[in-house]
Amino acid sequence: xxxxxxxxxxxxxxxxxxxxxxxxxxxxxxxxxxxxxxxxxxxxxxxxxxxxxxxxxxxxxxxxxxxxxxxxxxxxxxxxxxxxxxxxxxxxxxxxxxxxxxxxxxxxxxxxxxxxxxxxxxxxxxxxxxxxxxxxxxxxxxxxxxxxxxxxxxxxxxxxxxxxxxxxxxxxxxxxxxxxxxxxxxxxxxxxxxxxxxxxxxxxxxxxxxxxxxxxxxxxxxxxxxxxxxxxxxxxxxxxxxxx
Amino acid sequence: xxxxxxxxxxxxxxxxxxxxxxxxxxxxxxxxxxxxxxxxxxxxxxxxxxxxxxxxxxxxxxxxxxxxxxxxxxxxxxxxxxxxxxxxxxxxxxxxxxxxxxxxxxxxxxxxxxxxxxxxxxxxxxxxxxxxxxxxxxxxxxxxxxxxxxxxxxxxxxxxxxxxxxxxxxxxxxxxxxxxxxxxxxxxxxxxxxxxxxxxxxxxxxxxxxxxxxxxxxxxxxxxxxxxxxxxxxxxxxxxxxxxxxxxxx
Numbered sequence: 068x069x070x071x072x073x074x075x076x077x078x079x080x081x082x083x084x085x086x087x088x089x090x091x092x093x094x095x096x097x098x099x100x101x102x103x104x105x106x107x108x109x110x111x112x113x114x115x116x117x118x119x120x121x122x123x124x125x126x127x128x129x130x131x132x133x134x135x136x137x138x139x140x141x142x143x144x145x146x147x148x149x150x151x152x153x154x155x156x157x158x159x160x161x162x163x164x165x166x167x168x169x170x171x172x173x174x175x176x177x178x179x180x181x182x183x184x185x186x187x188x189x190x191x192x193x194x195x196x197x198x199x200x201x202x203x204x205x206x207x208x209x210x211x212x213x214x215x216x217x218x219x220x221x222x223x224x225x226x227x228x229x230x231x232x233x234x235x236x237x238x239x240x241x242x243x244x245x246x247x248x249x250x251x252x253x254x255x256x257x258x259x260x261x262x263x264x265x266x267x268x269x270x271x272x273x274x275x276x277x278x279x280x281x282x283x284x285x286x287x288x289x290x291x292x293x294x295x296x297x298x299x300x301x302x303x304x305x306x307x308x309x310x311x
Numbered sequence: 312x313x314x315x316x317x318x319x320x321x322x323x324x325x326x327x328x329x330x331x332x333x334x335x336x337x338x339x340x341x342x343x344x345x346x347x348x349x350x351x352x353x354x355x356x357x358x359x360x361x362x363x364x365x366x367x368x369x370x371x372x373x374x375x376x377x378x379x380x381x382x383x384x385x386x387x388x389x390x391x392x393x394x395x396x397x398x399x400x401x402x403x404x405x406x407x408x409x410x411x412x413x414x415x416x417x418x419x420x421x422x423x424x425x426x427x428x429x430x431x432x433x434x435x436x437x438x439x440x441x442x443x444x445x446x447x448x449x450x451x452x453x454x455x456x457x458x459x460x461x462x463x464x465x466x467x468x469x470x471x472x473x474x475x476x477x478x479x480x481x482x483x484x485x486x487x488x489x490x491x492x493x494x495x496x497x498x499x500x501x502x503x504x505x506x507x508x509x510x511x512x513x514x515x516x517x518x519x520x521x522x523x524x525x526x527x528x529x530x531x532x533x534x535x536x537x538x539x540x541x542x543x544x545x546x547x548x549x550x551x552x553x554x555x556x557x558x559x560x561x
Contacts, residue, residue, distance in 0.1 A: 089417075180399060185395060190388035
């Protein structure tokens with residue numbers, strides 16, 4: 068995203084946050100988007116988080132070759148890695164692929180089939196009607212998904228560790244409850260909030276300014292996912308630097 | 312009535328409109344015609360605010376439109392109905408929801424009142440009972456008619472139609488043309504149709520502007536169009552075999 072695009076992105080966001088024409092209709096759209104982003108992604112996030120947690124436990128156990136390090140550390144490392152990095156970032160990248168491409172292609176198709184022009188002719192603020200509900204749903208539901216992901220990732224670690232015998236249930240439970248710092252949850256939720264904004268606003272921008280036809284819509288979807296992923300990783304670093 | 316004065320529009324170095332002026336009256340079907348690339352769709356988009364002209368003005372019953380910002384334009388836009396070339400129906404909504412959409416956004420009517428209006432509009436375009444169908448389940452002609460129903464839902468003072476016959480068979484084209492003309496006369500709307508279809512020109516062209524290379528070359532009615540000696544206009548009007556054959560009889 069060069070500076071011109073960044074300027075257009077900011078102007079689009081400014082237009083999206085104008086006062087809605089009718090709050091009731093926007094609220095309905097927000098709930099629809101919350102259902103799409105939240106409930107629609109729950110299965111995928113659950114599966115990914117559980118397996119990542121399980122694999123994490125096995126890999127940490129594999130690297131703990133010294134008898135001087137207690138096995139309870141497996142639970143602690145898994146907990147902190149899941150909360151601080153894996154759940155927010157991996158979830159966000161997966162959601163950027165799933166939701167980002169859907170948002171970009173939906174809005175892009177509306178652009179090339181003149182549906183956005185139709186909204187504007189009617190006197191409706193198209194960025195507000197199309198983008199604002201998605202952003203509000205994103206910054207609400209991505210943190211919820213991240214919390215679910217954290218729980219499932221830690222739970223997956225328990226299952227992976229105990230089923231494989233890499234760590235006992237008691238050691239793992241002791242590990243995840245020792246020296247827990249609740250501030251890590253705050254950091255993760257700040258990340259989730261930022262990622263939720265990126266996952267919805269960047270693809271919306273890419274779709275909104277599509278010119279051409281089906282090929283350009285597909286290219287915009289690809290670009291939306293790539294730019295979202297890079298933005299997520301960059302913001303991940305910035306938030307971590309600022310808050311830890 | 313809509314007046315356009317000295318409209319100029321360029322895209323980069325390409326000057327598409329080179330000072331177009333004209334007056335479109337209410338209660339008659341006004342046509343903007345011309346070959347591909349003549350600037351007719353660009354002119355239409357300048358008139359409805361989808362493009363911003365570099366120079367010139369558009370007046371809706373004396374109200375200057377081009378200099379208004381988005382919020383100020385809303386009041387005029389509520390009086391505009393538009394039929395798009397591809398109909399531009401919202402894919403995720405049924406026919407009923409499409410027509411009800413502007414009513415939901417801008418009126419405080421009850422659901423029953425809105426439903427009555429939807430059914431009236433559907434009846435007006437001969438699509439009674441098609442409320443629950445999605446755009447994907449409609450034929451091209453039906454989509455156009457739903458597009459017209461949505462355009463008239465708010466009782467517009469100004470009706471714009473961009474290539475209403477594109478992609479339609481000749482019989483359906485005539486149905487759409489006649490519908491546009493009937494609605495124009497019935498509701499006394501200022502109707503502007505962009506087209507290059509000579510059937511439409513001869514059928515409903517009460518007032519016609521002919522554009523060529525971004526300039527207005529001719530204006531008049533469908534009764535006068537075949538009697539001019541403007542070479543560019545005659546090339547356009549008599550391009551089809553049918554019109555060539557009918558030339559002496561018009």
